[in-house]
Amino acid sequence: MPKVLILSREANEYEWLIRSAKLPTLEFTADLAQSDIVLGEPKLIQEALPRLTSLKWVQSVYAGVEPLVDPSQRRDYVLTNARGVFGELMSEYVFGYLLFHEKKILARIQAQQSMKWQRSESGVLRGKTMGLLGVGSIGAHLAKTAKYFGMTVRGYTRKSESSTQIDKYFHGNDLFHFAEGLDYLISVLPRTEDTNKIVDTKLLGALPPHAVFVNVGRGNAVDEPALVKALNEGKLAAAILDVFEKEPLPEDHPFWTTPNLYMTFHTSAISYPEDLTKLFIENYKLYTAGKPLNYVVDFERGY
């Protein structure tokens, strides 16, 4: 009988949801040595790894699995991460901020506070161009929402060209052609060696000064001092950052007070147990049938 161990701050909710699905063969266990399946948060699982002596499969409830793909850790099991569940939430977050910017919501609040009937024209998304750094399942959903709003979408990927919602793909050295004339640059890149500081002075300089940068991927993608400089010098209209090189952000970090920089403290898309349970159950059925699992992480690649 497969035995699952849940290592999550929301373990009770996960157990209740999985039990409600009445899977005939699955047992729950609290015994690390007994469990062949572990469902939970990467950091908690990393701590338990040495004692998970029967481990065959880990289902992460997060997309980011850095603690588990770290080269110091064992890799003798199948690691699957959370994919396909964050697209809707990320679309709500990203387009919330894009519209916040276009509709000048903050300026209207300030006009109201000064009791000014301020009729300055709003911007529109329709007709604008968005560039996605990384087009996995989240990027593909953002592209779909951008198309819904009548936008043009460019995608910069390592080599994949799988989303039909992308108007034009770019790879490798084409990064600066990709950036040229973008109204919005959105990073959904995972943390890997290849994504370190991809958003640097040169890339930021290739964007028009009215462009807005949004980072919902990982903080390592950004050269943080370069971003501060670009915003201070007005070379970028705004930046919306959900992720940072170091989280929580250190108290003396310049981001706290950089103009036109909006921070959201890694809250853009949280893992809903309902969504993750559905994903776990699908994978569990494949697991018991001896079939390949969905969303298998490549330890070398890191995602």
Place this chain on the structure above:
Amino acid sequence: MPKVLILSREANEYEWLIRSAKLPTLEFTADLAQSDIVLGEPKLIQEALPRLTSLKWVQSVYAGVEPLVDPSQRRDYVLTNARGVFGELMSEYVFGYLLFHEKKILARIQAQQSMKWQRSESGVLRGKTMGLLGVGSIGAHLAKTAKYFGMTVRGYTRKSESSTQIDKYFHGNDLFHFAEGLDYLISVLPRTEDTNKIVDTKLLGALPPHAVFVNVGRGNAVDEPALVKALNEGKLAAAILDVFEKEPLPEDHPFWTTPNLYMTFHTSAISYPEDLTKLFIENYKLYTAGKPLNYVVDFERGY
């Protein structure tokens, strides 16, 4: 030869756009007595009406045509208004504010200003319920966008049930069933006798206290003191108002300082000459072919 007079603050742009379409028979005129067609803004057209002695057709560049349907004015011509062009813009506006509310954008800005790493959970649109007061072409577009974001949509109309995006229609005395449990109440109602103060103490009281009210229709739909009271007493989470009983809003109006009330000074959807020219040209072709025009206003009904 049909002769068109343009009465708009953007007359030059309209003329240039229409000339670019190279309509074989159309002439432009500045002579009020000569023009059978007038394109423009209702208020400017109303002032010219007594001297428009050859008038056959007026194309308004706005949706709201109050100055022209006023009972004191002549009605011996065909009046068409702007429809089908504001849906996208209204969706951007309304969903911008809905997401601004759900994603707690203002609270995150305040947390950043206090240098607090504030991880409180955001709300989501997915699964929420929106109620539309009025389902014309703008309401139908809002419903479509709500469905895109995974919401449930109710529509309250006089009697029409033409949008397939509405999950459930309500009419007449069913207003309070319609309001029950709504997360969002959106008014897109035109100004008519029947829509006066439809959003009153009773309707606001039927909404749950976490509900948000948005008015992108006309100001007459709202009992303004009742709305101030509901917000002051915390019976409503927020109100976003683009339109008002009196515009510009008087300096001593309580709305300026009512908590959780956001004003946008009638800027939610402006008339883009590109959109309106397209609509005018379609109608012009029907006009010269002697066919019924699109978007004819019923003077009695007022829209």
